[in-house]
Amino acid sequence: MSIKSILVGLAGAMMLAAMPVQAVEITHDLGTTEVPDAPQRIVVLEYSFVDTLAAVGVSPVGIADDDTRESIIPAYTAIIGDEWTSVGLRREPSLELIASLQPDLIIADTSRHEAIYGALSEIAPTIVFDSLTGTYEVAIEAAKTIAHAVGKDAEMAARLAEHTATMDAFKAEVGDVSDLSIQFMIDNGEGIFLHSPVSYNGSLLAWFGFKSNMPTPDGHTYSEAIVQTSLEQLSEINPSVILRGKYTDPGLTDSWVGQPLYDNLDAVKNGHVYDVIAHEWSRLRGVLASEVSAANLVEIIKQIRQ
Structure with missing residues (x-):
C-alpha cells in the first residue's frame, strides 16, 4: 500500500470521526429530545427503566436504586450484571453523581423528576416517562420508545413477541x-x-x-x-x-x-x-x-x- 493511499485512508477516518453523531428524536412526557445514536452510558432513575434495558440486553452505568443494590432483582442482574453505580434515591437522585458518570442519556420519571428535568437535561439528553403512576399498558409503550432511543427496536420487538406469548399463556392458566x-x-x-x-x-x-x-x-x-x-x-x-x-x-x-x-x-x-x-x-x-x-x-x- 502506498503512502498516498494510507494518507487518504487516514484523512477519511478523521473526517468520519469529526462527523457529528447522528441523533434520534424522541418524544416523551416533557417534550422532544435529541438522543445520540446508540447511547452507551445510560443512567436510569426508576426501576421500570432498568427493566426495559434488561429486556433488550443493555446495562446502565448508573441506577437510582434507593441506595440498596439488592433492590435490583436477580431477573435484572442476570442480564445487566452488577457494575452500575448507585446515584441515590429514586425520589431524590444525586445530580453530582449522575454528572460524574458522564452519561449520554438519562431516563427519568414524570412524577418524580419533572422539577429537576432542566438540571438533568444540562447534564445529558433526558427522556421522561410515567413510571410511578402509569398503567401496565403505559409501561409497555414506554419500553418501546426507550428501546428506540437506545437503538434496540428489533430486540424489543422480539422480546415483546415473547412477552405477549408468555402473558397469554399465563392468562389461559388463570x-x-x-x-x-x-x-x-x-x-x-x-x-x-x-x-x-x-x-x-x-x-x-x-x-x-x-x-x-x-x-x-x-x-x-x-x-x-x-x-x-x-x-x-x-x-x-x-x-x-x-x-x-x-x-x-x-x-x-x-x-x-x-x-x-x-x-x-x-x-x-x-x-x-x-x-x-x-x-x-x-x-x-x-x-x-x-x-x-x-x-x-x-x-x-x-x-x-x-
Missing part, C-alpha cells in the same frame, strides 16, 4: 376470573395503601379479567392510583381476594385480626389473603416485572381453585 374481585395492597406497618384500577398493578389485574370493587378515578394522579385507606374503607370495598405486600412483619393488618370488620371481609373469611413480595409487586414495572407477578398470580389462583 382462566375465567370474572367471579373474583381482587385487591392488591401495601402494608408498611403504619398505613395501608390500595392500588386502584388506574395503577400499574390495578391495570395488570384488570388485563387478566379480575374485577375491582374500587371506584375508577377520572384522573390519573398518584393519590388516585395509590390510595391510603382505613379498615372501614377496606370493608366497604370488600374484595374476594387480597394480595398483600408487607414491608414490615408484623404489619398493620396483622393487628386487625380479631376485629369484626376485618374478620368479616370475604377474602379473610374464605382464607384468600395472599402475601406477595412487596418490592416486586409495588415498585417494579415493565416487561420482566409483569412476568414475575403473573407467574406468582397463577400459583395463587391455583390455590383458590383447589
